[in-house]
Amino acid sequence: xxxxxxxxxxxxxxxxxxxxxxxxxxxxxxxxxxxxxxxxxxxxxxxxxxxxxxxxxxxxxxxxxxxxxxxxxxxxxxxxxxxxxxxxxxxxxxxxxxxxxxxxxxxxxxxxxxxxxxxxxxxxxxxxxxxxxxxxxxxxxxxxxxxxxxxxxxxxxxxxxxxxxxxxxxxxxxxxxxxxxxxxxxxxxxxxxxxxxxxxxxxxxxxxxxxxxxxxxxxxxxxxxxxxxxxxxxxxxxxxxxxxxxxxxxxxxxxxxxxxxxxxxxxxxxxxxxxxxxxxxxxxxxxxx
Amino acid sequence: xxxxxxxxxxxxxxxxxxxxxxxxxxxxxxxxxxxxxxxxxxxxxxxxxxxxxxxxxxxxxxxxxxxxxxxxxxxxxxxxxxxxxxxxxxxxxxxxxxxxxxxxxxxxxxxxxxxxxxxxxxxxxxxxxxxxxxxxxxxxxxxxxxx
Numbered sequence: 001x002x003x004x005x006x007x008x009x010x011x012x013x014x015x016x017x018x019x020x021x022x023x024x025x026x027x028x029x030x031x032x033x034x035x036x037x038x039x040x041x042x043x044x045x046x047x048x049x050x051x052x053x054x055x056x057x058x059x060x061x062x063x064x065x066x067x068x069x070x071x072x073x074x075x076x077x078x079x080x081x082x083x084x085x086x087x088x089x090x091x092x093x094x095x096x097x098x099x100x101x102x103x104x105x106x107x108x109x110x111x112x113x114x115x116x117x118x119x120x121x122x123x124x125x126x127x128x129x130x131x132x133x134x135x136x137x138x139x140x141x142x143x144x145x146x147x148x149x150x151x152x153x154x155x156x157x158x159x160x161x162x163x164x165x166x167x168x169x170x171x172x173x174x175x176x177x178x179x180x181x182x183x184x185x186x187x188x189x190x191x192x193x194x195x196x197x198x199x200x201x202x203x204x205x206x207x208x209x210x211x212x213x214x215x216x217x218x219x220x221x222x223x224x225x226x227x228x229x230x231x232x233x234x235x236x237x238x239x240x241x242x243x244x245x246x247x248x249x250x251x252x253x254x255x256x257x258x259x260x261x262x263x264x265x266x267x268x269x270x271x272x273x274x275x276x277x278x279x280x281x282x283x284x285x286x287x288x289x
Numbered sequence: 290x291x292x293x294x295x296x297x298x299x300x301x302x303x304x305x306x307x308x309x310x311x312x313x314x315x316x317x318x319x320x321x322x323x324x325x326x327x328x329x330x331x332x333x334x335x336x337x338x339x340x341x342x343x344x345x346x347x348x349x350x351x352x353x354x355x356x357x358x359x360x361x362x363x364x365x366x367x368x369x370x371x372x373x374x375x376x377x378x379x380x381x382x383x384x385x386x387x388x389x390x391x392x393x394x395x396x397x398x399x400x401x402x403x404x405x406x407x408x409x410x411x412x413x414x415x416x417x418x419x420x421x422x423x424x425x426x427x428x429x430x431x432x433x434x435x436x
Contacts, residue, residue: 014382029402060369064321065314085324085376157369159306196405200368201359202301202427203420204386205397207405232295236412240302241368275401277383 002100002178002185006047006268007251008040009219009284010133012056012192014125015277017089020132033281036271037133043268043285044134044146049188051097052149053104053174055250056126056192057156059084062118068158069116071170073108074123074151075101082122091128092138097148100181104150107177113170118153127151130192133283156193156244161231164246168227171253178254191251193244195272196237197279206239207280213272215245216282220267223252241279256288263289298413301420305367313365316349320370329377358389391426 019030061082063069079094105117127149135146155161162170171189178187195215198206215238218226227249234243257264269285296304303309310317319340322328332339340350352360353374361371368385375385387397400406410418419427 018381060317060321060367060373061324065310065317065370083324085373157305157367158310159304198302198406199382199386200362201303201389201420202391202422202425203299203406203411204301204389205400205406206408206411206420207401208408209404211408235296235302235304236299237408240299240304274404277381278386278401278405280405 002181002183002187004053004175004178004187004189004254004256004288005049006188006285006287007255008130008134008188008190009248009251009282009286010130010190010192011194011276011279011281011283012126012129013276013279013281014084014129016281017125017129017132018086020137021090033273033276036273036281036283039269040134040283040285041136049147050185051100051147051187053152053178053187053189054127054130054149054192055152055154055190055247056130057244057247058121058153059124059126060157061124062121062153063155065158068155069118069153070155070162071113072116072118072121072153073101073105074118074121074153075105076119076121079121079123079151081128082124084124089125089128091132092144094123094127094131094145094151095148097150100178100183100185101150103181104174104177107180108170108173111173111176113173121151121153123151126153126192130190134190152250154247154250156246161243162246163231164227164229164249167246167249168223168253168258171250171255172258174250175254175256175259189251189254191248193247194238194242195245195280195282196239196242198239199241199278201240203239205278207274208237208239208242209272209274209280211237212280212282216270216272216284219248219252220265220270220284220286223249223255223258226252252286255286265289300411300414300416300418300422301425303362309365310367311365313349313367313370315343315345316353316361316364316366317370319343319345319353320366320373323373323377332377356388358385362389390428392428396428
């Protein structure tokens with residue numbers, strides 16, 4: 001059967017993608033940030049998954065105000081990197097896994113989560129920046145990501161967004177869905193976005209490193225407590241865009257310790273850095289024991 | 290019955306909720322149209338004429354014409370949509386975010402490098418942090434001169 005072996009958590013700041021695409025990653029501003037992902041790139045090579053289930057949010061790219069689904073799962077064969085106003089990122093197209101994605105959609109909807117099934121959408125920096133951070137820039141002679149990706153978009157743009165608790169519960173439903181898939185596949189689930197940041201208004205530029213690190217502690221050791229954090233705490237403590245962190249709870253909810261089946265998770269890597277543009281960057285890798 | 294909106298007492302912050310979304314629908318969809326190169330060209334050629342093609346309020350149009358993102362937010366704009374205007378102008382997200390604080394680009398960038406804006410005094414309206422109305426705008430890029 002298919003199984004989730006690990007979860008990855010990372011911020012997905014667009015400026016990180018721009019820095020990589022324009023070859024600025026060796027500049028002093030960016031060196032400390034990319035150093036924090038050196039371990040992760042090696043870990044990806046040593047633990048290459050068959051499929052990545054990638055939780056992210058669309059930033060007014062594929063979804064306009066004409067319609068914004070709360071939870072959308074991509075069941076397409078492939079997705080193009082989006083032009084977000086600066087031209088598309090020069091990264092490979094994203095190859096999907098329609099069979100597994102539609103299986104998960106069927107199972108998760110039957111577990112009472114109303115997913116929107118999407119067969120055509122471009123993917124923005126929310127999805128491609130985590131791939132760049134974890135996989136590095138693919139070489140020209142092998143211009144592809146290491147494995148298929150199932151995009152899972154969460155509305156964190158238009159309030160009310162789903163609660164942390166609902167995201168945590170959804171992660172558990174996704175784990176069940178994966179484990180009911182017959183093919184023997186090694187799946188990673190990634191939660192992206194955050195950490196503290198605010199992009200709007202006179203309060204723009206807010207960073208709360210203390211709160212962020214307490215969130216990381218809680219997410220690792222007591223995820224049920226992290227899931228109970230109400231929206232207003234994210235907004236007040238981590239900035240209006242810090243609410244993206246609810247997406248990390250989907251990935252965390254999918255880990256097997258949450259189902260009470262194992263003796264916890266193994267923390268393989270933890271990294272925190274301020275700033276990347278307007279944002280505090282956090283990153284974790286957890287493996288199922 | 291009133292709705293539960295516990296975020297209204299956060300200073301310097303407009304949460305893009307269903308009510309703001311309703312108010313800002315046409316403004317945000319105008320922004321969305323700037324994702325096409327030919328629309329960016331037409332907009333830049335005659336901003337007023339392009340805006341007049343949209344059923345936006347005059348306040349929303351003035352917000353766009355003056356590039357006052359705080360004004361656009363108050364009129365229902367969402368920052369991820371408004372960012373398309375900044376992209377059309379060739380601005381980075383950091384430049385756009387900074388423009389809402391009164392700080393110059395360099396002042397804002399330096400604030401971020403030194404750890405960002407502190408949350409202290411900026412959790413509730415009425416405290417004494419940098420994002421409070423009485424302490425705004427910050428820095429030397431005082432936007433009130435332009436408005």
